[in-house]
Amino acid sequence: QSALTQPASxxxxxGQSITISCSGTDSDVGAYxxxxxxxxxxxxxxxxxxxxxxxxPSGVPDRFSGSKxxxxxxxxxxxxxxxxxxxxxxxxxxxxxxxxxxxGTLLTVL
Amino acid sequence: xxxxxESGGGLVQPGGSxxxxxxxxxxxxxVYAMSWVRQAPGKGLxxxxxxTGGGSHTYYAExxxxxxxxSGDTSKNTLYLHMxxxxxxxxxxxxxxxxxxxxTLFPLHFWGQGTLVTVSS
Numbered sequence: 171q172s173a174l175t176q177p178a179s180x181x182x183x184x185g186q187s188i189t190i191s192c193s194g195t196d197s198d199v200g201a202y203x204x205x206x207x208x209x210x211x212x213x214x215x216x217x218x219x220x221x222x223x224x225x226x227p228s229g230v231p232d233r234f235s236g237s238k239x240x241x242x243x244x245x246x247x248x249x250x251x252x253x254x255x256x257x258x259x260x261x262x263x264x265x266x267x268x269x270x271x272x273x274g275t276l277l278t279v280l
Numbered sequence: 281x282x283x284x285x286e287s288g289g290g291l292v293q294p295g296g297s298x299x300x301x302x303x304x305x306x307x308x309x310x311v312y313a314m315s316w317v318r319q320a321p322g323k324g325l326x327x328x329x330x331x332t333g334g335g336s337h338t339y340y341a342e343x344x345x346x347x348x349x350x351s352g353d354t355s356k357n358t359l360y361l362h363m364x365x366x367x368x369x370x371x372x373x374x375x376x377x378x379x380x381x382x383x384t385l386f387p388l389h390f391w392g393q394g395t396l397v398t399v400s401s
Contacts (some may be wrong), residue, residue, distance in 0.1 A: 173324065173326075177323075178310075202385070204385050204386075204387075206387040206388070208325070208388070210325075214393075215375065215390075215392060215393050215394070216317075216325070216375070216388075216391045217375075217390040217391070218380075218387055218388060218389050218390075219390075221380065221386075221387035222387070227389065259324060259325050261325070261327070261387075263384075263385040263389075267339050267384070267385075268327065268330075268339055268340075268341060269315070269327035269328060269330065269384070270323055271317075271325040271326060272324060273316065273324040274324040275321075278349065
């Protein structure tokens with residue numbers, strides 16, 4: 171199972187919006203709505219941001235939103251804060267009953 | 281409060297074995313799926329293995345199938361990952377994670393802090 175494809179890095183200024191893409195296949199992203207996004211600050215445990223394409227767990231601000239179209243998913247962060255600077259990972263459940271992650275995207279808040 | 285505490289990482293020689301543990305607290309361990317996820321230096325996250333709530337089914341990434349075994353002990357609220365025939369490619373921080381439901385298709389809701397495994401001679 172190949173990793174999902176994410177851009178290596180994105181950047182934005184405080185208050186702006188950014189979108190991170192996550193490209194897969196019809197065996198993973200396109201197969202089910204079990205697409206998740208995680209935020210990972212260095213040295214800390216990853217944190218679930220979005221589940222099932224667009225659901226936010228309790229406590230996650232509505233500045234974070236997810237979507238999916240075909241074999242691609244996206245995470246949008248609006249109103250960027252400095253502490254949004256982190257690595258963002260997408261994941262998807264696959265038709266092989268495994269989970270596949272993307273390579274991670276480093277968000278830099280300028 | 282959900283807590284996951286991994287242990288058992290360290291330096292191991294190529295071809296060797298190691299067992300990681302993840303002590304869980306703050307939730308009913310037996311009814312949630314659990315997974316191990318690793319991150320090699322400079323790389324992204326890689327799902328390694330998962331086990332359904334109650335332990336009836338286990339699943340593995342192709343890269344570790346036949347070498348790694350995931351298991352859980354509900355009497356000790358502990359998740360394990362037994363790793364054998366280790367190679368340098370297995371060097372990574374290993375995280376255990378609680379999933380949001382009984383099955384491994386659910387998202388990884390809570391993660392531990394990770395334990396470092398280094399495979400080197």
